[in-house]
Amino acid sequence: MSSAGLLAAAASDGDLFVAQNVFFAVIAVVMIISAIRCVTTRNVVHAALWLVLVLAGTAAQFILLGSEFVAVTQVLVYIGAIIVLFLFGIMLTRASMGDDESVAGEKRLMAGLVAVLLAVVMGVALIDSYSDTRLVIEEPQRFSAVSDAIFSQYIVAFEAVSVLLLAALIGAIVVARKE
Amino acid sequence: MTLSAMISGIGVFSELSYWQVTSIRVAAGLVAVLLVAGTLVYVHLFKIVSFMQSRLGPMEAGPYGSLQLLAEIGKFLQKEDIVPRRADRFVFKAAPFVVLASTFLLLVVLPGGPDAWFISNDLGIYLAMAVGSVSVIGILMAGWGSASKYSLLGGLRATGQLIAYELPLLLAVVGVVIQAESMNLQQIVLVQANGEIFGWGAIGNPFIITQFVGFLIFMVAMQAELTQTPFDMPVAESELVTGYMTEYSGLRFLLFFIGEFATAGVFSAIAAVLFLGGWYVPGLEPTDNLFNVIGPLVLIGKVVLLSFLIFWIRFTFPRFREDQLQRLAWKFLVPLALANIVVTAVLKVVI
Numbered sequence: 001m002s003s004a005g006l007l008a009a010a011a012s013d014g015d016l017f018v019a020q021n022v023f024f025a026v027i028a029v030v031m032i033i034s035a036i037r038c039v040t041t042r043n044v045v046h047a048a049l050w051l052v053l054v055l056a057g058t059a060a061q062f063i064l065l066g067s068e069f070v071a072v073t074q075v076l077v078y079i080g081a082i083i084v085l086f087l088f089g090i091m092l093t094r095a096s097m098g099d100d101e102s103v104a105g106e107k108r109l110m111a112g113l114v115a116v117l118l119a120v121v122m123g124v125a126l127i128d129s130y131s132d133t134r135l136v137i138e139e140p141q142r143f144s145a146v147s148d149a150i151f152s153q154y155i156v157a158f159e160a161v162s163v164l165l166l167a168a169l170i171g172a173i174v175v176a177r178k179e
Numbered sequence: 180m181t182l183s184a185m186i187s188g189i190g191v192f193s194e195l196s197y198w199q200v201t202s203i204r205v206a207a208g209l210v211a212v213l214l215v216a217g218t219l220v221y222v223h224l225f226k227i228v229s230f231m232q233s234r235l236g237p238m239e240a241g242p243y244g245s246l247q248l249l250a251e252i253g254k255f256l257q258k259e260d261i262v263p264r265r266a267d268r269f270v271f272k273a274a275p276f277v278v279l280a281s282t283f284l285l286l287v288v289l290p291g292g293p294d295a296w297f298i299s300n301d302l303g304i305y306l307a308m309a310v311g312s313v314s315v316i317g318i319l320m321a322g323w324g325s326a327s328k329y330s331l332l333g334g335l336r337a338t339g340q341l342i343a344y345e346l347p348l349l350l351a352v353v354g355v356v357i358q359a360e361s362m363n364l365q366q367i368v369l370v371q372a373n374g375e376i377f378g379w380g381a382i383g384n385p386f387i388i389t390q391f392v393g394f395l396i397f398m399v400a401m402q403a404e405l406t407q408t409p410f411d412m413p414v415a416e417s418e419l420v421t422g423y424m425t426e427y428s429g430l431r432f433l434l435f436f437i438g439e440f441a442t443a444g445v446f447s448a449i450a451a452v453l454f455l456g457g458w459y460v461p462g463l464e465p466t467d468n469l470f471n472v473i474g475p476l477v478l479i480g481k482v483v484l485l486s487f488l489i490f491w492i493r494f495t496f497p498r499f500r501e502d503q504l505q506r507l508a509w510k511f512l513v514p515l516a517l518a519n520i521v522v523t524a525v526l527k528v529v530i
Contacts, residue, residue: 080312
């Protein structure tokens with residue numbers, strides 16, 4: 001049975017879909033452990049590699065939700081580009097092998113505070129607005145549906161984001177350029 | 180690929196349960212990666228290059244040295260798996276598996292026949308481009324984890340190069356996607372098989388004709404993505420020993436080696452599907468059940484053909500300089516690929 005069939009069966013029953021929940025839990029545990037290790041490790045490269053696991057877990061969760069496009073984009077943009085740039089930058093500048101004591105600065109308290117605040121605000125907002133909503137996934141979201149939405153309903157937002165990115169691109173070139 | 184093809188060809192595939200189909204696909208994937216990598220190493224690395232250099236190549240193990248590969252694998256397996264003392268053990272040991280995993284994931288989107296595929300959905304080429312970029316992380320892990328300056332320099336060079344050439348690779352594909360109106364590789368094959376050239380449909384419409392510029396960009400970018408000469412600065416043996424692979428020995432070096440050639444095979448297969456019609460050969464209906472059996476073989480034939488180009492160039496040209504490499508990617512290939520997209524899009528609407 002294909003993944004589309006599984007999702008359809010789960011939605012039509014209206015019951016708990018066991019496999020999906022089990023995998024959600026497994027992936028979520030991996031993500032949480034990786035996220036904690038990401039901020040507690042003293043080695044910058046290790047932190048970036050733990051972040052890869054967190055982002056890969058996010059992509060996997062999107063696949064469980066049937067959002068193929070978002071999942072693949074997550075891999076392409078975050079793992080394939082942003083993390084690679086992180087690692088590239090770290091290795092060009094400070095690629096020390098062992099633990100780096102300067103990483104554990106006095107900013108830890110402040111960062112922890114911000115993280116807790118963010119978690120509380122987002123958690124409350126999400127539970128408040130969606131706790132009664134039941135997510136029904138009848139079939140995986142198709143590429144053509146995504147592109148149709150972008151180029152009809154959200155065309156203005158899409159163009160605005162494009163112009164914004166272009167401006168950032170030109171700005172980066174101007175800053176990096178030596179006269 | 181071949182196994183699943185034969186089983187689906189005799190009409191049993193649909194009656195198997197989910198886990199049986201999945202195990203067959205996993206086995207077929209293993210066969211496809213190892214068989215293609217072995218074929219490329221034997222045919223191109225052992226024999227074609229020997230012919231180019233006026234020598235015989237391996238001749239002792241088996242007829243015409245055809246069992247040399249098994250001898251090599253046996254040699255690598257019994258070597259000691261050395262980890263440098265200052266290396267980051269886990270990162271060092273995991274790196275080859277990340278690179279190889281990326282190769283296996285690339286294979287998933289490739290169709291081998293009308294019913295012989297691993298997955299067939301809209302993700303197609305987009306998924307391939309996404310998971311193909313994951314290998315960079317494995318290379319960076321190897322370069323950094325080895326605690327060696329040669330490895331680190333090799334890893335950094337590889338990353339700069341792979342980032343630069345991923346862009347023209349992706350943009351070259353866009354032309355094909357616009358023309359085929361799909362990102363599904365199976366659909367791209369069918370569009371080429373059913374296409375017509377000015378009303379003449381005897382050989383279909385392989386996109387190498389209409390997308391010739393895209394094909395050239397794709398092949399050049401592919402050569403760079405595979406870090407084959409003239410783009411082999413990451414493993415430049417005269418400067419960096421073997422770059423990010425310097426500290427590896429035994430099984431882990433073998434994994435990198437298999438990964439290199441298997442990736443060459445899989446990328447050639449993607450190029451064959453995009454530009455040469457994939458598993459289709461003229462003369463038969465694309466829905467013919469026979470394609471489930473001969474399709475994978477046709478695809479492998481096209482892979483050998485395209486990878487011959489890669490290795491021909493590899494053993495013919497000298498190495499680029501780092502700045503020449505970046506200039507070629509950003510100032511020539513990317514603008515050319517963008518122009519190709521514009522022309523294709525305009526013609527698609529006008530014609």
